[in-house]
Amino acid sequence: MNMSLLESFKHYSGMSKSGINKQKTTTFGDTEAIGKGRFWSIISVFSLAVVWHFGSTLGFINPIFWPAPSTVWQQFITISQDGYRGFTLWEHIWASLYRILVGFSLGCLVGIPLGFAMGLSEKVRGWFDPIVEFFRPIPPLAFIPLVIIWSGIGERSKILLIFFAALWIMVIAARAGVSSIKLNKIHAAHSLGANKRQILQHVILPNSLPEIFTGMRVAMGVCWGTVVAAELVAANSGVGYMIMVASKFLATDIVVLGVIIVGLIGYSIDIIMRKIEAKLIPWKGKS
């Protein structure tokens, strides 16, 4: 039997409820009974687009403050063909992405082992706790002047800032991951004859993956914020640099284009990370 157009739309938009959830009468507070809300996401994006388009064409929105979608699209075509300020659009995007990937990876490489050590050893925890808790609330951008003095305005200074942004988040996530283990599991592993190294590798590490992944998703978001801000100060490429230069010439179409690019890439990375998470940690929230 063919689904009607409305039904198939409901199906793909995640509106149709299945099984027992159809029968439930108490839904407020029951997070399983409510759908994913994809239908409302589609409506939301669509209405924003409609408001933007008609607001611009009917003259409600001043293009100096917020350009029309067609202008932004035109700029996208132009810049992706001719480039901007000596670099192609893809080079600008890659410049930002590269800084994030390197800084974020370094943050994970240092932060996760440090968080683990803090979770497992009294000495390490005592030693690093004041340092981590002191630096954590300081926005990495506050270090820009220092970082420029240390490493100049090249790649290294931006990567260092991203590194700082990711580091503290990953330390805390890894430490929380270690503390989340049930004593039962540790006792079980001991009585099954595992030594310390084996318990770390086969029990503590996999058990902490859900917290570490949550930390990575949070850190990734913060890294984007940091890289754009860092490029506003000192750079000659990158999406943040594009936005900054464009703003000096009141080219709001390029500013908005840059904002959309950052938003879309950030969102895509989060979707990829959620997929990896579902693949790697299928037991999350099910034990």
Next chain:
Amino acid sequence: MSALNANHISMTFDEPNGNRVEALQDVSFNLKQGELLAILGPSGCGKSTLLNIIAGFLAPTSGAVINGTTKLTHSGPDRGMVFQQGALFEWMNVAENIAFGPKMAGVSSEETSKIVDDLLDTVGLQDFGDKAIYELSGGMQQRVALARCLANNPDIILMDEPLGALDALTREKMQSLVLKLWKDTGKTIILITHSVEEALFLGERLFVMAPRPGRIKQEYRLPFAEEGLTKDPREVKTSAEFIAKREEVLSMIWGMEEEIMGNNQAVGI
């Protein structure tokens, strides 16, 4: 020959508010190879503390646990442990959980997979080797926990309320499985439980413990575990002797309860 010897074990510790708690006071017993000991008692009687001392997770304030001729000080693969729940590794499937002990000990993978296959068979999970832990029911998870413990071939199996979280019917089936494994493997088993019926049915020997200070109040030798190997569990549990013992033990525990409540009234709770 004595398999396990608990020698004048006492355990006291100070609570953060300064109260001194006497969790165990001079507990001694001998357990022969292949005996099944059930330990029953109200909350706070020190039965979990006792099991943790035997397992080697806690050191007693005084006294010692001796296995054969060696004094036990740390946990080890000679004493397998089965917990109430949540001690399986969710990131491993059923077979990997069971293989954990042999793998850590460096047993070859062919031999390990043979052990795992045999044990899956023993606990009735033949087709569940590649299932994830969260896909299993509570009873099945406890079957995995039993198999994981047996894979290491321990001298003694310690069970900390292993069936406490299961529904009545599953619990009864699992009790029969525990008896069957006890018979087939000839292991020494110490099992802690809250349930009077379970303690009577499974305990070839039974300690009823009393709180404040934690001590063995009464010891029984019971025929019901042997009977349970051949007879239907319902038949054993509805026999006149079983019911009489159950009432005896229950009224003893009620007595302890009144003692505690009386004390509390005296201090104004």
